[in-house]
Amino acid sequence: MARYIGPKTKIARRYNEPIFGENKFTHKKQYKRVYRGKRFKKNDYISQLFEKQKLKYIYGILERQCRKIFKRASSIKGNTGDIFLQLLERRLDNVIYRLGISTSRSGARQLVCHGHIKVNAHIVNIPSYYLKPGDIIEIAEKSKSHNAIKQALSSIKVPIVSWLSWNKEKMLGTFQHLPNRNNIPENINDQLIVEWYSK
Template sequence: MARYTGAVCKLCRREGMKLFLKGERCYKDKCGFEKKPYAPGQHGQARKKLSDYGTQMREKQKVKRLYGVLEKQFRRYFDKATRMQGITGENLLQLLERRLDNIVYRAGFAGSRKEARQMVGHGHFLVDGKPVNIPSFLIKAGHIVSVCEKSRENSRIKECVDTAEGRGVSEWISLDKGAYKASVHRLPARDDIGYEIQEHLIVELYSK
């Protein structure tokens, strides 16, 4: 499977915002975006005026990188969002938020979405008591995501759970630290996303 293997801090700098791709490091002074809050490259500090197409493309790239999704899969999410009732842009973000790897990250079981995706792939989590190792598995309201019994002694998972409240747990997810369990009591609303995203630009880009 194709994946990005370059310096992830450059992605944040390119998009002009923190994408929280390196977990705890992003909350510290060592964060690459804090040190160099401008685009990477020789001409990164130069002011550039983007065309309408360039602005739409940058917004799409930002969301793809934020959730760790490649182009083909992202396009499938968009096509599905257009077939759903409601506003297409908000539907798209909700689908991305409902991914199992994102739920694991939002609940505080992992320090970043990349780490959450790896943990899910290694079979550390259950959904309603059944093992699921597919990061793109879509969670529904009422689902309970829990850590496997054998994985509760995993030092990294324990560390992440202990520091989850400091990073903040999404309001639409209830975390039971003692039981290593997260309950999704409702689907995320647009205000729950918490990132500066102009999803209408993505809709405009794909609608051309």
């Protein structure tokens, strides 16, 4: 499946944020972006497009997936923007990243695809699998000694969010409840994305 494999620091500079986590971008002096010799000014169209593209880079999804998730969110009763982000946070690859089992979402996706993760005692190899409240996420027995997993767990830098819990001894996590918009740490203006897809 197609994924972005280009220069990550370039993308981080474009959005003036560490999109893919901490890298050399975060240690360099930031400059305002210049476009064709003039100050780069954003209009409504560009602001909406940039926000949508930023979200896709953060969660590592493609346009077709993003549109499909938005369509599902818009069919559920409630605030479309909040539900849209909620669905993205419920993805298995994102939850693995949030729990600190992997240091990045791309790494989490690889762990899932290679069968290192169990959900409710069954191996799940679909990164886009939606978790429900009460689901138990654990590392497969054969994978508990995996170097990448051990290294990630020993140096957890990503804080575990309020809707997840992690048992260090048993090496398993629990999806406790659906996340609220205020508790999602990503700097995303979901209203601009809703406006983009509502055209």
